[in-house]
Amino acid sequence: MDFPFAFGQKSSLLLIFFFHGIVFSFLLARKGILYKNKASKWLSFFLFLCALYISPYMLGYANWYSNKITREILFFVPFMQVLLIGPVIYFYTKTLLNNQFKIAKKDWIHFIPAILYLLYSLIVFITDKLILDEFYFYADGRDKDLANWYQIVGVISMSFYLIFSLKHxxxxxxxxxxxxxxxxxxxxxxxxxxxxxxxSILILRVLLFILNPEWGEFGSQFWHYIVFSIVVFYISINGYANAVKMSFLGDINSESVAIFSESIIEEKPKQETINQKEIEFWKQKILQLIEKEKIYTNAKLTLSDVSKLLETTPKTISKSINSGFEMNFNDFINKFRIEAVKEKLEKGEHKKSTLLCIAFDCGFNSKATFNRAFKKSTGLSPKDYLQNMSS
Structure with missing residues (x-):
């Protein structure tokens, strides 16, 4: 009996990527379960779908379409879930940005197209195998997963959800x-x-549609699936690394994202009107609070914290900072942190302590954030600024 997988150059290469996707899908699912991380579970599902996506081509190049038994497996198992990939990307994005996000009843509408295709695949199987016992839907001998209409609708669906995710x-x-x-x-x-x-995957797919007049032919799409596999390889490696990183930064997730992402993404706060006179009033109150309490030294300072200290609404503080100082809250607070760092440097504290310790004392929570904020404010890196001071 011949081995059911023909190891050729193309089939073997795709097999490597397929195996890689399955392995990382398992690793992310395990991490998602152990750490109760929903984002890892969604990414695991995405990688599993991507592995299935390349399966018909991997198995096709392994001669599965040439054998009756294996051909029927390819025909009747809906490997390519192109209508499911888009929603999974979208919900992975939402869950990563908000670890408290839960799918509501209204969200299930996103999965209706994929469910309908599964029902269509089931009808095809029942008709051709159980009722007629001959190919009716498959009379043309072409895999329905590879049908032109299905692939085009899949690209449209994925593009739609990608735009949704980018906007989110x-x-x-x-x-x-x-x-x-x-x-x-x-x-x-x-x-x-x-x-x-x-x-980049979708752009490549569209270019393939436009530039390759034979894009519907099985053998003409190998390079698309190789590039697709390489991009998925990149996503799996970096996605897993990000999941590992976030498992070590659980405090940031629980104390930051869980608090703010619900109000940031889901809620639409009522509009509050505030005139110029009120802006000037709150500007002075904010400056007095900062000067007196030095609240910028709190590395986890939020807009809500400031509004509570001043006994007003976050919207009032936000509007006052945006209009009065022409900055967002993050840049506004970082400006005072930078000034505090510069003051300590002028006093020579960098001779007794490291630059990073000084930055942390002034409210920064990482070296990268400090360096970016310092250069944005002064046009110089902290080291260059010190050199200019000493020259």
Whole structure:
């Protein structure tokens, strides 16, 4: 009996990527269960779907379409869930940005197209195998997963959800800068890299549709699936590394994201009107509080903290800072931290302590955040600034 998998150059290469996707899907699922991390579970599901996505081509190049038994496995098992990948990306994005996010009843509408395709696949199987016992739907001898209409609808679906996810992240990023003084710590740069990586896959797919007149032919799409596999390889490695990193930063997740992401993403606060006179009043109150209490030294300072200290609403403080100082809350607080650092440097404290210790004393929570904020404020790196002071 011949081995049911023909190891050729193309099938073996795709097999490596398939195995890699399955392994990392398992690792992320395990991490998600152990740490009760929903984002890891969604990414695990995404990688599993990607592994299934390349399966028909991997198995096709391994001669499965040439054998009756294996051909029917490819025909009747819906490996390519292109209508499911988009929603999974979207919910992975939402869950990563808000570890308290739960799917509501209304969210299940996103899965209806994928469910309908599964029902269609079931009808095809029942008709061709159980009722007629001959190919009716498969009379053309072509795998339904590879049908032109299905692949095109899949690209449209994934593009739609990618745009949804990018808008969601952009909204999160903008409002985080308005609400916390440690925005860099919860920006989740990984999700942006993840979405851009997936965008490259869709662009490649569209270019293949446009530039390759034979894109519907099985053998003409090998390079698309190789590039797809490479991008998924990148996503799996970096996604797992991010999951490991977040498991060590659990305090940031629980104390920061859980507190703010619900109000940032889900809620639409009522509009409050505030005139110029009120802005000037609150500007002075904010400056007095900062000068007296030095609240910027609190590395976890939030807009809500300031509003409670001044006994007003976060919206009032936000509007006063945005309009009165023409800055977002994060940059506004970092400005005072930078000034405090510069004051300590002028007093020569860097001769008794490290630059990083000084930065932490002034409210910064990481070296990278301090360096970015310092250069943004002064146009110089901290080391260059010190050199200029001594010259």
């Amino acid at each position: 992240y952009a909204n999160y990023k903008k409002l985080v800068f308005e609400k916390v003084s440690f925005a860099d710590s919860i920006l989740f740069q990984w999700i942006q890299n993840f979405l851009i990586a997936f965008l």
